[in-house]
Amino acid sequence: MTQTGLSRRRFIGATSGAAVAATLVNLSGTAVASADTRTWKSATSKNGWSVLDEATAFTIEGSGRKVSLAEGDAATILLHVARRFHYEIDSLRAGDVHGWTINREVAEAYESNYLSGSAIAIRPVAYPVGAKDNLYPNELVVVRDILAELDGVVAWGGDFKTPKESHFEIALKPSHPRVKGVARKILGWNDGPGNHGAGATDAFDPERLKVSRTFTQRTS
Structure with a gap:
């Protein structure tokens, strides 16, 4: 059984086979097959995106790291999440970011x-399914700012009933107007002066903190 109350400290110190099996991940960022996993058989992922046979590898700005994602809006949005993590939380290292996979074994439906290239896992070994409360307060401020900035288009696994704090996903179907609107907004930032979001964003600005807190309260 997946342990929803498992902290990172307790996870690292766990010695029982059941605890480890429930939280192990493979290099694709998805769960290793165990008694706590199942095979996803649908042609669409939980968020309504089509499962892909292949995906495009994209470079995460400033890090030199690559991640495979669905082309178009999903890639634009999730690359923005990854680059903000890199610039504002911690530098990404080799193997830190996982995206599209062909492995259909999942511990949780999300x-x-x-499989559809519409989610990423940043350091899934450090932040596995079931572990929570692993981010420092300043890191959590940045995550909350990202979620508010993207207007609910991206959901964070740390907010799920069974958490996975490494997990960020497109929360809406591909045809949803907010997905396209947020992607256009990000592209405008990328093409405009100041390259908004690429290390230029101050998540601790009082006005941004206010917006972030309001968004969190509204969506919790």
Whole structure:
């Protein structure tokens, strides 16, 4: 059984086979097959995106790291999340970011979103399914700012009933107007002066903190 109350400290110190099996991940960022996993058989992932046979590898700005994602809006949005993590939380290292996978074994239904290239896991070994409260307060401020900035288009696994704090997903179907609107907004930032979001964003600005807190309260 997946342990929803498992902290990172307790996870690292766990010695029982059941605890480890419930939280192990493979290099694709999805769960290793165990008694706590199942095979995702649908042609669409949980968030309504089509499962892909292949995906495009994109470079995460400033990090030199690559991640495979669905082309178009999903890639635009999730690359923005990854680059803000890199610039504002911690530098990404080799193997830190996982996206699209062909592995259909999932511990939680939301992990099926990797199959469609519409989700990423940042350091899934450090932040596995079931572990929570692993981010420092300043890191959590940045995550909350990202979620508010993207207007609910991206959901964070740390907010799920069974958490996975490494997990970020497109929360809406591909045809939803907010998906396209947020992607256009990000592209405008990328093409405009100041390259908004690429290390230029101050998540601790009082006005941004206010917006972030309001958004969190509204969506919790």
